[in-house]
Amino acid sequence: MSRTAVRRPHVVIVGAGFAGFQAARTLSRLTRRRADITLLNPTDYFLYLPLLPQVAAGVLEPRRVTVSLTGALRHVRLVLGEADGIDLARRTVNHTGPEGDRGELSYDRLVLAVGSVNKLLPVPGVAEHAHGFRGLPEALYLRDHVTRQIELAAAAEDVEVCRARCTFVVAGAGYTGVEVAAHGELFTRSLVRNRPLPDGVRPRWVLLDIAPRVLPELDRRLSGTADRVLRRRGVDVRTGTSVKEATRDGVRLDDGESVPTRTLVWCVGVRPDPLVAGIGKPLERGRLLVDPFLNVPGHPEVFACGDAAAVPDLAKPGQYTAMTAQHAWRQGKAAGHNVAASLGLGKRRSYRHHDLGFTVDLGGASGAANPLGIPLSGPLAGAVTRGYHLAAMPGNRVRVAADWLLDAVLPRQGVQLGLVRSWSVPLDTASPELARVPGAPERPEEEQPKRLERPEE
Incomplete structure (x- = not known):
C-alpha cells in the first residue's frame, strides 16, 4: 500500500x-x-x-x-x-x-x-557627500572615517584645515542622530587624548534639525534631558536649522552660515x-x-x-x-x-500595541528613559536603557555586557582598519546592509527595484 x-x-x-x-x-x-x-x-x-x-x-x-x-x-x-x-x-x-x-x-x-x-531630500550635494546610518557597513565606515579625520587633523599644518577635520555634522536629531552625536563626542574626546591637536583645537560636533527640539517625536521631558546632556558635553545643538547644500569641504545651512567640515552624517529619517x-x-x-x-x-x-x-x-x-x-x-x-x-493553527489577531515607554542611550553612564511613563535621567536611565537592550536582544547578551565592562575600565582602541571606503556606502542605496565591492555583478536597469520619487520637501 x-x-x-x-x-x-x-x-x-x-x-x-x-x-x-x-x-x-x-x-x-x-x-x-x-x-x-x-x-x-x-x-x-x-x-x-x-x-x-x-x-x-x-x-x-x-x-x-x-x-x-x-x-x-x-x-x-x-x-x-x-x-x-x-x-x-x-x-x-x-x-x-x-x-x-x-x-x-x-x-x-x-x-x-x-x-x-x-530618506533622501532634494538638497544639493547630500547624495554625493553625506553618509547614512542604517547598516553595519555605514557604522564601520563612520568609525574609521572619524578616527582618520582626527589623525589627519593632528598632523595638519594649517589650523583651519585642522578645525574642519575636527568638525562633525549630524543632520537629524531623532533617535539615531542624537545617539550618534552623543557617542561620537565621547569617542573623539578619547581619540584626542593620545593625539594632541595644534593650537588648542578641540573636536566639535554639530547636531541639526528643522524641528524646534531634539527628539521631537518623544515626550518633552526626554527631549529636554537629551538636550541638556548634549549641550553640557559641548555638542552644538541647532534646532530649526537644516542643510541647504553639502560640498566636499563643508555644509551651508539655511540661515546662510557655512560650516567647514569633512563629515556629514545623514540621520534625517527613513x-x-x-x-x-x-x-x-x-x-x-x-x-x-x-x-x-x-x-x-x-x-x-x-x-x-x-x-x-x-x-x-x-x-x-x-x-x-x-x-x-x-x-x-x-x-x-x-x-x-x-x-x-x-494555516489552521490558532486564531488571528489584530495588531494593537501598548506603549511601555522609550529609552535613549546618551553614551557613558547617561541616558533618558520613561519606562511605564516614569521619567528617568542620568546613570539610572543609562542603566535602564542598557538593561532594556540586553533583555530585547535575541542573542550575544554576555558578549555585549563584557564589551560594556571592558569599555568602562580600558581605553578604546583608536585605529582605522580601512575595510569600508566612502564609495562602498553611498547614501542613495536600497540596500544599506550591504557594502558595495569592486567587481560586484550589476543588474540590468530594467531589473533594478523600482524606487520611490524623492519627496518634494
Missing part, C-alpha cells in the same frame, strides 16, 4: 530585520515543522540596530550587534539574496544572490518585512524600502497599506509588517503606527500568529 505524501504549505518571509526575524521565530514555534519556512535576506544575520551607534564609537565590536539567522532560527531555511520583484498573481518572489545568480521562490503565504532605507512600490498595491506615503490583521487587501495570503507597512493604529483611529523598532518587533510577532492562523 502506497502512502501519499502530504504537501506542507510554503511560507516565504522577505527581510530579517526586527519584523521579519520575529515573524520567522514566532511562525517556526507555532507551526512545529508543519510548514516549510524560507527566509530571504541579503545577509546571514539579524542586526540589532539600536546598538549601532556604539559600534561606530568603538564601544562594541561589530559582531556583538549581529545574531546568526541559522543559529537562532533552527527550523527556517535561509536564502541569501535581495528581492527584485514580487508577482502576486503567480505567487512568486524573484531575487538576486550575493554572486549575481538569479532565483525564484514560490509561496503559499508571503510575509513582506523589507524594512526601510535612508523611507520604506522601494521594493513595495513595485507591487502595484495602494501605498500610504510609500508604505504598503494593510488591514489591522496585517493582510494586504485582496490578498489574504500576503502579509506585511514593519517599516514598509502602513498598519492602522487602533489606539489612534485614522492614524498609522510609527516606523520604529518596537512596532516592527511586535508586528512581526502578530504576523507570525496570523500566518499560522491562516
Whole structure:
C-alpha cells in the first residue's frame, strides 16, 4: 500500500530585520515543522540596530550587534539574496544572490518585512557627500572615517584645515542622530587624548534639525534631558536649522552660515524600502497599506509588517503606527500568529500595541528613559536603557555586557582598519546592509527595484 505524501504549505518571509526575524521565530514555534519556512535576506544575520551607534564609537565590536539567522532560527531555511520583484498573481518572489545568480521562490503565504532605507531630500550635494546610518557597513565606515579625520587633523599644518577635520555634522536629531552625536563626542574626546591637536583645537560636533527640539517625536521631558546632556558635553545643538547644500569641504545651512567640515552624517529619517512600490498595491506615503490583521487587501495570503507597512493604529483611529523598532518587533510577532492562523493553527489577531515607554542611550553612564511613563535621567536611565537592550536582544547578551565592562575600565582602541571606503556606502542605496565591492555583478536597469520619487520637501 502506497502512502501519499502530504504537501506542507510554503511560507516565504522577505527581510530579517526586527519584523521579519520575529515573524520567522514566532511562525517556526507555532507551526512545529508543519510548514516549510524560507527566509530571504541579503545577509546571514539579524542586526540589532539600536546598538549601532556604539559600534561606530568603538564601544562594541561589530559582531556583538549581529545574531546568526541559522543559529537562532533552527527550523527556517535561509536564502541569501535581495528581492527584485514580487508577482502576486503567480505567487512568486524573484531575487538576486550575493554572486549575481538569479532565483525564484514560490509561496503559499508571503510575509513582506523589507524594512526601510535612508530618506533622501532634494538638497544639493547630500547624495554625493553625506553618509547614512542604517547598516553595519555605514557604522564601520563612520568609525574609521572619524578616527582618520582626527589623525589627519593632528598632523595638519594649517589650523583651519585642522578645525574642519575636527568638525562633525549630524543632520537629524531623532533617535539615531542624537545617539550618534552623543557617542561620537565621547569617542573623539578619547581619540584626542593620545593625539594632541595644534593650537588648542578641540573636536566639535554639530547636531541639526528643522524641528524646534531634539527628539521631537518623544515626550518633552526626554527631549529636554537629551538636550541638556548634549549641550553640557559641548555638542552644538541647532534646532530649526537644516542643510541647504553639502560640498566636499563643508555644509551651508539655511540661515546662510557655512560650516567647514569633512563629515556629514545623514540621520534625517527613513523611507520604506522601494521594493513595495513595485507591487502595484495602494501605498500610504510609500508604505504598503494593510488591514489591522496585517493582510494586504485582496490578498489574504500576503502579509506585511514593519517599516514598509502602513498598519492602522487602533489606539489612534485614522492614524498609522510609527516606523520604529518596537512596532516592527511586535508586528512581526502578530504576523507570525496570523500566518499560522491562516494555516489552521490558532486564531488571528489584530495588531494593537501598548506603549511601555522609550529609552535613549546618551553614551557613558547617561541616558533618558520613561519606562511605564516614569521619567528617568542620568546613570539610572543609562542603566535602564542598557538593561532594556540586553533583555530585547535575541542573542550575544554576555558578549555585549563584557564589551560594556571592558569599555568602562580600558581605553578604546583608536585605529582605522580601512575595510569600508566612502564609495562602498553611498547614501542613495536600497540596500544599506550591504557594502558595495569592486567587481560586484550589476543588474540590468530594467531589473533594478523600482524606487520611490524623492519627496518634494
